Amino acid sequence: MAFGGIALGYFLNIYPIWTATIVSVSAAMGITKLRKSTKISGDAAIAVMLSGGLGMGVILVSASPWIYH
Numbered sequence: 001m002a003f004g005g006i007a008l009g010y011f012l013n014i015y016p017i018w019t020a021t022i023v024s025v026s027a028a029m030g031i032t033k034l035r036k037s038t039k040i041s042g043d044a045a046i047a048v049m050l051s052g053g054l055g056m057g058v059i060l061v062s063a064s065p066w067i068y069h
Contacts (some may be wrong), residue, residue, distance in 0.1 A: 001024045001027040001049060001050065002020040002023070002024050002053075003020075003053060003054060004023055004052075004053035004054065004055075004057040004060070005019045005020030005021070005022065005023030005024055005053075006019065006020045006057070007056065007057040007058075007060035007064070008023060008056070008057075008060055010060070010061070010064050011060040011061075011063065023053070027049045027053060030049060031045045031046055031049050034048070034049075
């Protein structure tokens with residue numbers, strides 16, 4: 001999830017360590033909520049969040065204007 005947070009920081013032109021921290025903590029809380037509210041195992045919840053974070057990171061890095069400079 002940190003990759004997605006760093007990409008979000010670069011995309012929004014914000015210090016990427018802060019956005020990575022916020023996104024990672026939010027993902028940890030999301031994993032806990034997902035485990036408790038559904039019958040998904042912990043491993044599957046982690047896989048869902050990690051693949052979502054990687055996908056978000058790839059999309060934001062490709063859409064970021066700083067990559068072309």
